[in-house]
Amino acid sequence: MDDSYIGIEGYSTTTPGIRAQIKYDPESFIVNEIPIELPQKPDGKYTVLKIRLTNWDTNKFLMHLADRLHISNKRITYAGTKDKLGITTQYFCINLPAGQDIGEIHIKDAEILSCFRTDRMIKLGDLMGNQFIIGIKSDDSIEEKINNTVKQIMENRGFPNFYGVQRFGSIRANxxxxxxxxxxxxxxxxxxxxxxxxxxxxxxxxxxxxxxxxxxxxxxxxxxxxxxxxxxxxxxxxxxxxxxxxxxxxxNLSILFIHAYQSYLFNRILSARMKLTGSMYSVMEGDLLYSVDSYCNPDKRELIRATKYNIDKLNRLSEEGRIRTALPLIGYNTEMSGGVEGEIESHVMESEMISTEDFDISSNQKLGSSGDYRVMSVLPLNFMVLEKNRVNFSLGRGIYATSLLREIIKGNLY
Missing domain, CATH: 1.10.1510 (Hypothetical Protein Yqey; Chain: A; domain1)
Structure with missing residues (x-):
């Protein structure tokens, strides 16, 4: 499957690719959630389980867990969705009355690492980020090539924050x-x-x-x-x-279809932006921007619009990594960008024959989406090449490790 099938075209780096493969066995793709602070309270309303899963899709595991607990799956939440292939450590939040114990839970390829109560319900996105330990299988000597690409990514102030193929279905990307x-x-x-x-x-x-x-x-x-x-x-x-x-x-499963289409549109918009400017940090008049933390997680309390009056300052802040241009995840309430970026967004929408109003689904309000924004470029934290062609790094929430690996390999990942 060509990347263009999910809206991705082009690379932000000019280094040569490598002949390599990822996800060749569960141990080759390890993901550990980096949680937000969750104050523990013995009589808290919610029970939190930290669970290590091997080759489990998050939603399917949630349904199995609910079945074992004899409760509705609506009483279980989680911080982040994970792809089936690999070993993941995740946090699940269960709404159980105080004094009720979850008891013994035995589910194949699932190990409960810790259990505690809290008064704070975990919602999707309640993460600082994820740590990745990934094996890159290759017959070539690739450590220098990997480091050269990562060096160029750091010089570029980031790599494109594409949605990876997992967003569209890891087996059937439709x-x-x-x-x-x-x-x-x-x-x-x-x-x-x-x-x-x-x-x-x-x-x-x-x-x-x-x-x-x-x-x-x-x-x-x-x-x-x-x-x-x-x-x-x-x-x-x-x-x-x-x-x-x-x-x-x-x-949370049925809405994924709408979210996947929003992600496809985002990928197309970002691909067109890259083709036009080639920069991961230059701000253009009309852009919308967020302040970001060290993980490149955006502060969504304020959406900044670039104008002729503030663009010089915004470019300085962007080069320093303190703000990032945000592109729309189009929905019925989306405020589109202005200037050249706005023209890119309009062109993609016209080519798809889709309008913002279409996301207000009259036939099924539960599937409608008001829209959101996503920063267009991000950086890895603490990137290291380990022994046996394994890499270790961390990314902010919602950032795909496969998008970083795509820049390194520049070819089919699987």
């Missing part, structure tokens, strides 16, 4: 296409594409559904482990319609 169909009110097409996508799927049971659209037959053929697909098929078989089928998913 969630953004499903999201666009939902925005276009093509609900039946969206549901069918989730169950069978001819661009990715080769399994006979998926092909049979694509040919027959017989949900009852598909329920007999689809494997038990495909719980999400089977939930949709059960709804279709029962209700004899596709409308509102995604309501069988938790909202």
């Amino acid at each position: 969630t953004h296409r499903i999201g666009k169909l939902i925005l276009q009110n093509k609900y039946a097409e969206a549901v069918k594409l989730y169950i069978y996508d001819p661009e990715f799927d080769v399994e006979d049971y998926r092909k049979h559904f694509g040919e027959t659209e017989d949900a009852e037959l598909a329920l007999k053929e689809f494997p038990e482990y495909l719980t999400f697909e089977r939930s949709l098929l059960g709804y279709i078989a029962r209700e004899k319609k596709y409308d509102n089928a995604f309501s069988v998913f938790p909202r």
Whole structure:
């Protein structure tokens, strides 16, 4: 799959790529969440579990955990979603009455490292960032090449903050296409594409559904482990319609389709910005910007607009790494950039034949999105090359390690 499929084009560095592979086994991709401060309180309302997971998708693990605890999955939250492939240490927050113990929990490839109570509920994004320890498999000597690319990234004041392929589905990278169909009110097409996508799927049971659209037959053929697909098929078989089928998913899962399409648009906008300017830190009149911390996490309390009166000051602050230009995750309340950047955003929207109003989904308000902003460039912290071609570094919340590795490898990562 070419990167352009998910809206990514170009690189911010000019160093040569390397022939390499990542995620060749679980130990080659280790992610440890760096949490915000969570004051512990013995009689607190929430129970927090720190869990090490091996090859678990975050949402699927949440559903298994809820099942083991005999509670609704809506009573469990988490700080960050993680890809299935790898070893991850994550924090899950469970709403249990004071005095009620979670008891013994045994789930395959899941180890509870610690458990405590707090009065603060963990919400998505309640992280400082993530630490990564990643193996890069190559037959070449690559340490010098890696360090040269990282040096250029530091000189450039950052690398492009693209959404990685995991955002779009690590095996079937089509969630953004499903999201666009939902925005276009093509609900039946969206549901069918989730169950069978001819661009990715080769399994006979998926092909049979694509040919027959017989949900009852598909329920007999689809494997038990495909719980999400089977939930949709059960709804279709029962209700004899596709409308509102995604309501069988938790909202935090069904909204991912819309978020994935927003991410695709962001990638396209950032790719066009890079092609036009080639800079990771130059501020243009009309840009929108955030102050950032050492992890490049934005302070979203104030969105700064660049004008002819403040642009010199903003460029100095940007070069110092204190602010970052932010590009829109387009929604129905999005304030678009001005100037040249605004023209880029308008061009991408026109080419997609999508408007901001489309994100206010009248047929299903739970899937609507008001929009957000994301800084266009970021820096790694404490980057080191370890023994055996392993790299260790930290990134702010929501920043994809694969986007950094893409700059280093400059080719297919898998």
